[in-house]
Amino acid sequence: MSQWLTLVARNILRHRLRTSLTLVGLIVAILAFGVLQTVVKTWYAGVDGAVPSRLLTRNAVSFTLPLPKSYQKRISAVEGVRRVTHLSWFGGVYKDSKNFFPQFAIDAASYLDMFPEILVPDDVRRAFLHERRGAIVGRKLARRYGFKPGDVIQLRGTIFPGNWEFLICGVFDGRDPKTDTSQLFFRWDYLNETLRVRSKAQADQVGVFAVDVAGLDSVADVSQAIDQVFRNSLAETLTETERAFQIGFVKQTEAILISIRVVSFVVIFIILAVMANTMAMTARERLREYATLKAIGFSPGYVARLILGESILIASIGGAIGIGLTPPVAAHLAELSATLFPTLIVSANTVMLQALAAVVVGILAAVLPMRRAARVNIVDGLRALG
């Protein structure tokens, strides 16, 4: 190990309490930064996971308003459309209103065919298609509430009145970690038949049509063609790509996302100030040592590099620990947040941002102390108290 590295490494252990506290601050800051960035990224997960050949057709006024189920045939007839399915937001309450999780009424067979990212075992699929009150639940949701096949659960309708009983047919998994497994799917025909009895006005309607387009080149044309079919009808449609739909959804919470992003960078700025203060104190205390080094022939650059090395080393250690802690903390947070964040997976991009933040903090915190130490007048420095 070079003498420079020896000095740098041993210097960080000189004030163990100070270094430890700075490290703790760095770890918390890099961890918080990573978790907040992951939260923002997760919010956009639906956008990232959108399939380019899938279109979503919704009511042009608002996606909260339904469309007639009868549109499905007319959409299927549009040139370029390969398959059409539909899903409807149910919005039921499980036992207590705080137990939020997404529930969708779907056309089981066509929906599962068109959304291959939802992995349903064959026997579960058969049971689901067979049982009119059947429902399938995602792995995370099943784990959270202890749902298992054969359970009968009851949801209290908020959009659709009354209590609704469902038989859990099985559990589905996600094809990749980003797939939301905190959802419950049940059969739309069960919903619709019940509504015909309970609330006729709500029957024969769906929330959104999902359209599988034959070729990527025709996505825009198909989108326009679908909306053209329903122009000047009672329920005009707005057809957009799954990605655009997700962005529109996310945009409603954009202010929150911007705030989270800002906070994540504020955290880094605060730790930068703390780190800069630590390095300034360090440099001030060691002025006599730096003056001695310069007196015996070391260059101002060498002295500056001692401080820079120490700062970067501390920042790197703190950064590495912070980065290492981010995935387990994010996973724990995802569990705690119930179904708000289906998954909190730390991306490689976030890890790189964390590492970059740590290194930048290390460099910037050292700038002023480096300058001071490099410029210290030898005679004045030798007089400084050690």
Add this chain to the structure above:
Amino acid sequence: MTVLHLSEARTGEDVLIALSDVSKSYRRGAQIVPVLSRLTFDIRRKEFLALMGPSGSGKSTMLNLIAGIDSPDHGSIKVGGEDITLLPEAELADWRAANVGFIFQFYNLMPVLTALENVELPLTLTDLGRRERRDRAQFALGLVGLSDRVKHLPSELSGGQQQRVAIARAIVTDPTLLVADEPTGDLDRQSAKEVLEIMQRLNRDMGKTIVMVTHDHRAAAHAKRIMSLEKGDLSYLVEQRLE
């Protein structure tokens, strides 16, 4: 003991350091405080010179000028024929590394480095390999009688031992000139005596030119010559030659 005047000190002998018309002042707020005024004198090669004088007389300033860690307002300082006042900062640092060994009052060792690593430190500025650096550092520590303390940190050594490590660090690059600013100022009498005897040995046996600033007459008595800078009359330098 004979007393010589300044003019007598400039002889044809082998001069290592020649100060010519050197002035130095410091700014204290708006006030300019003259410290050295038009000082001219020589220090001969293999000299062991003690610089004495009351506080504020300018002896440390003179030592700093000779060592090349401060620059005069006026005049020239030639060491080995080279005018160090003309050297740019980077070259001056190289010159110090090659030609000057420093011994400070408070030792100024790197507290995180062992005795051996402290002594080795100046050698990292040379082209020497790691093994040779280690060997030389161990040899230097042997010269000051600390072969058995190589792995000790400064905090594990007494004041006298720390100063001996500092002396080893000062001589490890085999410089021509050793400058010592109150080297015994922080030591008990016995440790001071040991340190001064080492310095005498370095001067006598290894031919090192030593310039030492001290308040202590007992310490000064170890030098071959004593010069006194008299406060209030900076142009007048008294030289005492010890026989």
